[in-house]
Amino acid sequence: MASRRRMLLKVIILGDSGVGKTSLMNQYVNRKFSNQYKATIGADFLTKEIQFEDRLFTLQIWDTAGQERFQSLGVAFYRGADCCVLVHDVNVMKSFESLSNWREEFLIQASPSDPENFPFVVLGNKIDVDGGNSRVVSEKKAKAWCASKGNIPYFETSAKEGFNVEAAFECIAKNALKNEPEEEMYIPDTIDVARERQQKSSGCEC
Amino acid sequence: MASDSSSASSSSDEEEESAGQKPNVDVNINSIDNSLDAIENQLSSIALNTPIDERTLPSTDYHQEPVSEIDDGSSRESASEMRRNSIGESSSSRGSGLWRNNLGVEVEVEPEADGELSSPSSSGYAGERGSSSSPTSACGTDVVRELRDNGSSIGDDGVVPLDPSQTQWIRGKQHADEDDGSISWRKRKKHFFVLSHSGKPIYSRYGDEHKLAGFSATLQAIISFVENGGDRVKLVRAGNHQVVFLVKGPIYLVCISCTEEPYESLRGQLELLYGQMILILTRSIDKCFEKNSKFDMTPLLGGTDAVFSSLIHSFSWNPATFLHAYTCLPLAYTTRQTASAILQDVADTGVLFAILMCKNKVISLVGLQKASLHPDDMLLLANFVITSESFSPICLPRYNSMAFLYAYVHYLDVDTIQIEAVLAKSNVLNEVERSLSEGGMRIEDLPVDPSANSGSLFHLTHRKTPTNGTVTGVGGPAGLWHFIYRSIYLDQYVSSEFASPISHPHQQKRLYRAYQRLYASMHDKGVGPHKTQFRRDENYVLLCWVTQDFELYAAFDPLADKGVAIRICNRVCQWVKDVENEIFLLGATPFSW
Incomplete structure (x- = not known):
């Protein structure tokens, strides 16, 4: 049943400004870390291909800006996400307290079909x-x-040292796979030519 | 290089615009004022950060541009595997990693598409969807019959001998190994992308969809950002690149082009691309996105790369893509009648319509009284069937975009059975072959004396004399090189053969593009519609004449005299009228749409 086709996963990273979202992403995709802080403006997109349980995944990672003023990016950004990563800084209490807000904001904007199990x-x-x-x-x-x-699965990470980053993203793929909707048959209607003809001929014949 | 039609057009006439840094955004006028500035700021920086910038221009010969120019100093993470696209006012990521040196890429056909598409008789992709369509529900059956003359490959048509390697596109996607980091990818003149409203890639003309996921997300972000402000992005200009957007519900289509085609033409091409997708899947696909915004439609499109590449290829040679009319194979009136009579037998069995085609040209079409087959649907259908001989569910977007019909597609040869035998006995197939080898309307045959007209294309004694023996570079009388005549009532057009001054594929493509511009300018809703246009440049004199009944597009020698050209155009119209029962399908069902 399980198809062997490549799967594309849209992953959104959320969290307060400065908690290290971009650094985590850079560590994961490029295995690089920079001490310099540069705020993400708007959003950034990265892709990474991974293999997991014999299947090929492409992670389309949407790195968003943590600042309030970019929250207007809105519905479209969150639409169709396969997984949402909430990041906080273990050294800043407020960033942890914000997680609830981020989670709720995401569920409102993305309105996934099954919010309980997203x-x-x-x-x-x-x-x-x-x-x-x-x-x-x-x-x-x-x-x-x-x-x-x-x-929710929890990971302690260090983007700087690359600790646990790989494991965290692997979990993301695993979760998305678990959440994969059952392949529904695609069955559009078929036009009944015979009936169409009857309807047509009963109408004005001009 | 020759395999890529759009990169084949001459680059010399495509000049770099130096003042093109700041894109112009065409937005609806009723926009919320205070957000406009913000949008424009955002978009201008998007242009800086996405690959739509002057460094990708074909006229730029400096592939080895110093990296320091790309890097603004703050971003040093020149990761080789990194594909990064930014949106926002970011000054940091102009993506030094984008400059992976991928010159000299080999032509590669996507593995999954290879096997089933190399053979035209395969119905492979239809089989993939076989489970979704129970034949018992097939109440309507369309019959599409495609005539294939022996030995000549598809697209190797006398009238459109554009690209010697035309058959290559039929194999499906080329350059599948490229991504937005490849220089070769960035140099391509015309990109087409289809993505979902969540930013997931669905189709890309060049490169691997998955590798372009970041790029696709960027496109979605641009569209959504403008949409968020209650507006719609239609066109972004960046240097000599145009980025044209088309939003069709949950499906976004984008064309990025530096071919200098008018916006209207590019938009029309996106509409056709969308139509082709609907022909394969119907618009019921929208429901899947409603139910599940994560929906990935790429598996449903599996194996159809060749259909899309062939359609995109036709944007550069097939006038039907912008004229919204179809063309017929020139045939003696009685021959066409015979073919129609045979088709009528098929149509009487309760199908919606039956059509006999030779490549993209109609031989005959027979259908129900009220059956409506829009020329665009016919174009999409013909494009679809050249890649597969099958019994297959198809949707005609202009007829009913929500539901499937069933199409039976069969290729005919002289030496096979049944209908072919009837056709052969009645000499239709021979006549078709004769028409193919002799061509249709040759401008050299334009009757100079209107009274001395035989009223037929097929009784001229000198038809078989090769035209290249005469003085080359002259063409028809008074420097007439080529014409297209579109009958508005019939929704059909006829195009003359290409005369010797435009015998080269490059010249033909250039003329095609000139007609395309002419068509767009004549039909410009803002200032038009116009009745006549006379235009002279270093390549041609172009004359366009639009009446209630027809549209005539003619190309002359650049030195042609205006008065004489107009007289010749009158002659052409008279000639078309004289032979109309051979070049058009007359008395066919009046279509209603």
């Missing part, structure tokens, strides 16, 4: 900072939140 992934980023001493969001706390939202 695949999210939560990443707690920057665990490398200050050897973990400046950390304010504990793993326990983050996991508890994830559990309360329907068992």
Whole structure:
């Protein structure tokens, strides 16, 4: 049943400004990290091909800007997403507290058919900072939140050191695959020529 | 190179516009004022960040442009595998990674398309959808019969001998290994993209759809951003590139071109591309997107690359793509009548219509009283059937875009059975072959003395003398080189053979584009419609004459005299009238649409 065709997954990364969304993406796609902070303006798009369970996936990663003023990008950006990645900085409490808002905002904008089971992934980023001493969001706390939202998978990552980044994105593919809708048959109507003819001939014959 | 028709057109006449940095955005006038500036700012920076910039111009010979010019200093992450497209005012990512040096790419046919499309008799892709269509529900059957004369390959038509390698496009997508990081990809003169409203790629003329996912997302972002402001993006100009957008519900179509074709023409081509997609899948596809915005329609289109590449190829040689009219194979009146009588037997069995075609030319068409076959549908249908001989569900977008009909497609040869035998016995096939080899209306045969007309194309004694023996570079009387006559009532056109001054495929393509521009300018809704146009440039004198009954497009020697040219055009119209029962399908069902 499962088709062997390539699958394209639209992945949206959301989170407060400065939590490391672009860095995670760059680490994942290019295995590069830069200490310099450059705000993403609007949105950025990257693609990455991965192989998972014998299937080829193309991740179409939509890296969005965290700043408020770009939130107007709206419905179209979120439409048809296969997975949503929520990122926070474990050293900034507010970024963790925002996760609920981001999640709700996404569900409103994208309005997926089954919001309860829409695949999210939560990443707690920057665990490398200050050897973990400046950390304010504990793993326990983050996991508890994830559990309360329907068992969202949680990963602690370091975009700088490349820690857990690969695993997190693999989980994204796995989740999307699980969520793959059943292939419905495509059966458009067929025109009944005989009936059309009757209807036509009963009309004005000019 | 020769295999790629659109890169084959001469690049010398395509000059770089230096002042083209800031794109002009054609937006609806009723836009929300305060958002316009923002949109324009956004779009101008989009143009900087997407591959639509002056560095891709064909006239730019510096492939090895210094990277420092691309990189503005702040972005140093020149990742080789990186495909990045940005939207927004980003100054950071002009994407130094875009410059992967991919010159010298080999022609490659997509593996899955290869097997089934190399053979015209395969109904491979239709089989893929076989499960979706139970033959028992096939109440309507269309019969499409395509005549294939022995030995000559499809597209190798006397009237349109454009590209010597014309058969190549039938194999499906070429350059499938390219992506938006390839220099070769960026240099292509005309791109077509189809994507879903969620930004997922559906079709790309060049390159691998999946590798272009980021580019596709960028296109969606542009469309959506403008849409968010309650507006619609129709056209973006960037240098000498035009980016034309067409939104059809959940399906977005985009053409990026530096061919200098008018906006209306490019938009018309996108409409046809969409129509071709509907012919294959019907507009019921919209429902799938309504139910599931993630819907991926590419599997449903599996194996149809060749249909799309052949359609796109026809945009550069087939006048039907902009005239919205079809053309007939010139035949003696009685021969066509015989063919019609035979087809009538088929039509009487309850099909919607039966059509006998020779390549893109109609021999005869017989159908129900009220059956409506729009010339655009006929074009799309003919384009579809040249790639497969089959019994297949098809949709005629102008007839009923929501539902399927069934088409039975059969290629005829002289030495096969049944209808062919009847056709052969009645000499129709021989006549068809004769018409193919001798051609239709030759401008050299234009009667100079109106009274000395035989009233037939087929009784001229000198028809078989080769034209190239005479003085080359002269053409017909008074420097007439070529004409197209479109009958408005019949929705048919006739095109003369190409005379020696325009015997080269490049010249023919250039003339085709000139006609296309002429057509667009004559039908410009803003300032038109016009009745006549006389235009002289270094290549030709072009004369266009539009009346209630017909449209005439004629090309003359650039030195032709205006008065004489007008007289000749009158002659052409008279000639067309004299032989109309041989070049047009007369007395056919009046179509209603």
